[in-house]
Amino acid sequence: DTAVSQTPKYLVTQMGNDKSIKCEQNLGHDTMYWYKQDSKKFLKIMFSYNNKELIINETVPNRFSPKSPDKAHLNLHINSLELGDSAVYFCASSQDGAHTEAFFGQGTRLTVV
Amino acid sequence: QKEVEQNSGPLSVPEGAIASLNCTYSDRGSQSFFWYRQYSGKSPELIMFIYSNGDKEDGRFTAQLNKASQYVSLLIRDSQPSDSATYLCASRRSSARQLTFGSGTQLTVLP
Numbered sequence: 001d002t003a004v005s006q007t008p009k010y011l012v013t014q015m016g017n018d019k020s021i022k023c024e025q026n027l028g029h030d031t032m033y034w035y036k037q038d039s040k041k042f043l044k045i046m047f048s049y050n051n052k053e054l055i056i057n058e059t060v061p062n063r064f065s066p067k068s069p070d071k072a073h074l075n076l077h078i079n080s081l082e083l084g085d086s087a088v089y090f091c092a093s094s095q096d097g098a099h100t101e102a103f104f105g106q107g108t109r110l111t112v113v
Numbered sequence: 114q115k116e117v118e119q120n121s122g123p124l125s126v127p128e129g130a131i132a133s134l135n136c137t138y139s140d141r142g143s144q145s146f147f148w149y150r151q152y153s154g155k156s157p158e159l160i161m162f163i164y165s166n167g168d169k170e171d172g173r174f175t176a177q178l179n180k181a182s183q184y185v186s187l188l189i190r191d192s193q194p195s196d197s198a199t200y201l202c203a204s205r206r207s208s209a210r211q212l213t214f215g216s217g218t219q220l221t222v223l224p
Contacts, residue, residue, distance in 0.1 A: 031210045040121075041199055043157070043214040056211055090156060094210060099145045099164050102212050104156040 003027050006091045006105035013081055014113055021076045021108045023091030029103075030096050031055075032074040034066060037088040037107070049074050050096075081112045116140050119202050119215035127223050132189040134218050136202030139183070143204035146178060146185045147212060151199045160200075161187070192222040 004025045013019050025032060033056075034046040048056035049068040063079040074091060091105040118137050126132045136146075145164040149157035163169045163176040163185065175188040185204075189196055199219045203212040 033211055035214075041151070041201075041217040041219075043201065043203075045211045045213070048211050050210065096210070099162060099205075101147055101159045101162055104158070106156050 004103050004105040006108050010109050012111045017081050018079045023074050025093040029093035031094050033092045034076050035090045083112050086112045116213050117215035119218045122219040125221045126192050132192045134187040134200050136185045138204045142206045144207040145205040147203040148187045149201040194222045194224050197221045
C-alpha cells in the first residue's frame with residue numbers, strides 16, 4: 001500500500017497551459033505539503049495544509065494554487081505554465097508532533113516546453 | 114545565507130570506508146534534524162532523525178548533533194556502493210510543521 005501517492009509521475013506540457021497534480025496519503029496524517037525540487041536537488045517548501053486549512057504559503061507565484069478537499073488529499077493546480085516551472089514536485093505528509101518526519105510521494109517531474 | 118547548508122560534493126569514498134556528511138544550520142530555533150537519502154529519480158526517504166545533543170546510532174549510521182556549534186553530521190560506516198545517493202539534511206523548528214532542507218551532498222561509494 002503506497003503511503004503518499006502522486007499522479008501523474010511525469011508531465012510534459014507546453015508553455016501557457018494549465019495543469020494539475022494530485023496527491024493522496026493513507027497514513028492518517030494531519031498535515032500535507034508541496035515541495036519543489038530544482039535541478040540542483042534543492043527541496044523548497046511551497047505550501048502546507050493542516051486539516052484542510054492553509055498554514056504555509058511561501059513566496060510562490062499566484063499561478064500556483066493548492067486545494068485540499070479533505071485532509072487526505074492535497075492537489076496542486078498551476079496556471080499559465082512557464083519554462084521556469086520545470087522541476088520535480090513532491091507531495092509529503094506528516095503527523096503532528098515535536099519530532100515527526102515527513103513522508104514523501106514519488107514525485108511528479110514537470111517539464112514545460 | 115541559507116538556513117541549512119551542506120557541501121554539495123560530490124564526495125567519493127572507497128567501499129568499506131566511513132563516509133562523513135556535514136550540515137550546518139543558522140536558525141537557533143531549530144529543534145529536530147533529519148537525514149534523508151535520495152536515489153537518483155526517487156523520492157527522499159528518512160534515514161535518521163536526532164533532536165538531542167550527542168550521537169545517535171542506528172546500524173551503520175550515526176547522527177551527531179551539536180547545538181552550540183549548530184552542526185549536524187551523518188556518519189556511514191562500512192560504506193557500500195548501494196549507499197551512493199544524495200543525502201539531504203533538514204531541520205524543523207518546534208513551532209513549525211515543515212522541514213527546511215539543505216541542498217544535499219552527493220555521495221559516491223567506489224567498489
